[in-house]
Amino acid sequence: MTKTILTVDDSRTMREMLLLALQEAGFNVLQAEDGMMGLEVLKDRQADVIITDINMPRLDGFGFIEHVRRDSTHRAVPILVLTTESDAEKKSRARSAGATGWIVKPFHPVKLVDAIRRVSA
């Protein structure tokens, strides 16, 4: 079955890049512009994997992940953090919030798909 990926990023460029890369790799893609909209999307849609940015208006990536992890419906969804910040602090904060893994921007499509494979059955 085709997997559905939810991408959460306030940058349209990044959303489009993800869309292109993910669709090319055969995924279904849902999009949200920030954490708030991400939660909104998850109200009536299921995602197999979530890819989220960290720096976003209204609800940032950390907050978004915490909310998802607290939601009984989506708590088991793998979440990959997408960020240019590759420093240890951001990663460990994302991990504490419940992130499954991370992708460092700018990403190579192969690495992106690779990361998804490493977290999803």
Next chain:
Amino acid sequence: MNAFSAALVQEKHTGPARELIAFAVGQQEFCIDVMAVREIRGWTPATVLPHSQSYVRGVINLRGAVLPIIDLAVRLGFPPVDAMGRHVIIVVKVRSQVVGLLVDAVSDILTVTDAEMLPPPDVASDMAKHFVCGLLGIDGRMISILSVENVLPEREDGEAA
């Protein structure tokens, strides 16, 4: 366009059977490739365009688009006739341009093969040189194949010849 539909179109252009729509202008018969034809409609009075070439009848409203009308009789060098209800407008699309060709009447649709099409004879007439790209002899009739592109009015920007 996917490869399949591209192949289909290809087929229509070069394949053995080719459809042409025949019509009368003056006392002669002409035809054009049916692929260029969008629709055929009756004559409605046109709004005159200032400073236009004599063969441009003006413009009419084609479902909200402004459609220039070419008087084929004048364009082909026949004396002008008063357009009336029995006249017909053949709406053609060439590249992105849509224009109407005013003709006397549409006669029939011909299915011909490339082999049946003859080169235009070498005559002095400007009309023949510019607009006719081939001839058909069918049941004793002579039908000239028009090059639609050359019939169109010259554009200001010189885009269309």
Next chain:
Amino acid sequence: MDSLRQIFFQECEEQLAELESGLLEIEGGSEDPEIVNAVFRAVHSIKGGAGAFALEDLVRFAHVFETVLDEVRKGRLSTASPVTETLLRAADVLADLVRVARDGGNVNEERIHTSADELAALSGAPIGANAEPEEEVSFEDFGFTPVAMDFPVFDDIAVVDTVSVEAEAEPDATTYTISFRPHPGLYTNANEPVVLLRELSRLGDAQIVCDTSTIPTLEELEAEGSYLAWTITLTTTHEEDDVRSIFEFVDGDCDLEIITGNAASSNDEPAGVDDDIAALLARVRGEFTEPVDESASPAASAADVVVGLAGSATAETAAAAIPSTPIIEAEAAKPTPEAAKTPPPAKAEKAAGSEAPSTNQTIRVDLDRVDRLMNLVGELVINQAMLSQRLTDAGLARDSEFATGLDEFEQLTHDIQEGVMAIRAQPVKSVFQRMPRLVREVAAITGKKVRLVTEGEDTEVDKTVIERLADPLTHMIRNAIDHGLESPEKRLAAGKREEGLVRLSASHRSGRIVIDIADDGAGINRQRVRAIAEEKGLIQPNAQLTDEEVDNLIFLPGFSTASTVSDISGRGVGMDVVKKSIQALGGRVSITSRPGEGSTFTLSLPLTLAVLYGMVVTVAEQTLVVPLTSIVETLKPKAGDIHGFGGDSRVISMRNNFLPLIDVGRELGYRSQPADPGAGVALLVESDGGAHSALMVDAIQGQRQIVIKSLEENYGRVPGVAAATILGDGRVALILDVDAIVAASRTGASNSETAFALAG
């Protein structure tokens, strides 16, 4: 890729606008942390995208910029005046870099270096423009460099798979013994051992043994506990790093040991029971096992006991009810329930709790779709007009039922049209936002002090109008500073504030948008303007002109106050060009000026370019439309007002003035004989340069809103005709190009079809 680039640069423009307006608010004294965050995010986003397109210069500069903004964000750098100025300058440089990245051309290296050095000085770190962003190092850590996106490489995936399948056949394979015991936290973060094992087996030949020895008895078993461990013997040609990288995401959430060779795992003793309980408690408490959470509140610990007693069935619900450990570094807009424990910062209210996140619903629509809809509505308007005309023709319109139905239809059509136009409408903000930078630059070059005040930024107008407004506005603002405002010394001497004021405001007025550009400078120097106009032969030396007429001289083609032209207002563009471009939008420009107090330029523009209000007239049995914006007044001339003037020309006398009388029918070649002026109507029109003329038509049919249709799409340009429209009778009517008609009559091209044809 091109469309991605396009999206990226569009987004850059948005982010740059956000950046600038944010910085201006900060400069204005705002201390809203959300603004600082937004400013930071703007630069951050540009950097992120630029990285993907390998725009090195942009990445480098954005990185330096971002570092400083991060300092501001963390409160380590105050935003006092010199700092914001530096940041604004950096924003300008960033905008330049974006533009160069998009359009090519050269960057002003010196400006970049100066700005980067200023930024570096602020952040206190030794980063210059040439410093490598730290990210670049980490790109390499991750195994790739910031390459431009290249999507066709998707084929690689298949290749990788093939290689790994064949791996076991390779001669120099190594065997690793991997022992892997997940912690509960691994499951909490949605990692899945099965996936990891699958990935491991992709690397080569994997023998997997599961250790179930720590599974407790059924009654002790916790549904979300971690009891399994695995020992994998992997034979692969891959390096140990490749093997480790599979466990990258779970580092710290598991016990992992990788031993080269076939040695048995030394870690197969069961995990301590204490460990598991601790882990479970941590899970129940709120999921985290990381040391970051050491500040677990007493309330939470107390709850642990309750949960422990209640058993697993209620554990999950209880966990949801218990406040989880707060992340220490509080972010303004993080609407976690625990925010209630501490008084939230004012801004945090913006973001609601997870139960009901408020979203400002917007959708992005392809412009083509809106345009198609706009066209259809145009059809509807025409159709409605045709229908009402037919009912009138049939004598039915007076029937009350038809009349009511028709009225409703008309109203609905009108509402739909307005609705669709509203979709295309955008606030003028996007143009106004570009002006502060312009003002800073012009002020710097002229050595003047300028304060720009903008009002009515939210006033909406059609997107196309906005796009075409930028150039004239830019020029008028330049003009206001360069010519309008005095030097600081002169201002002080005149008893004014040293700092000049330029006010840019927009508002809606009777179905049009009105934009004022006002300065508090010296006002128009009418004597000088007159002198220049005389010198250039634009007016007769002794012409009687009102103040207003003198002011309007600056719009005349060929009028350029050459002696004061600097490299700012100059560039070979005069106010005549401004006026022309505004008129091309169906707009008008006017000036009011008071000596010593300043000048105000007022632009009045239609809200859309898709429709216009026109006067429908008859000329030689043809129906024409004259845009209402060009018509000053209409009159029925008396035969005595018309005078011959030279060979073919005629003039009409109006209030002690003689105006050229233009016979539209002849001008357009509809007739060769002059019309009888006594039988027709004269339309007094204003054309280029504010000159007035009278257009002679046969009759006026009425005024109405019309939908503009392109003639060029299927035909081409027609001299003297601006566009076409479709009237209620379904026929095409031409819209007169007033300026072209007047210009053609002036050059004597009238009455000559060939002249027109050649001119075309």
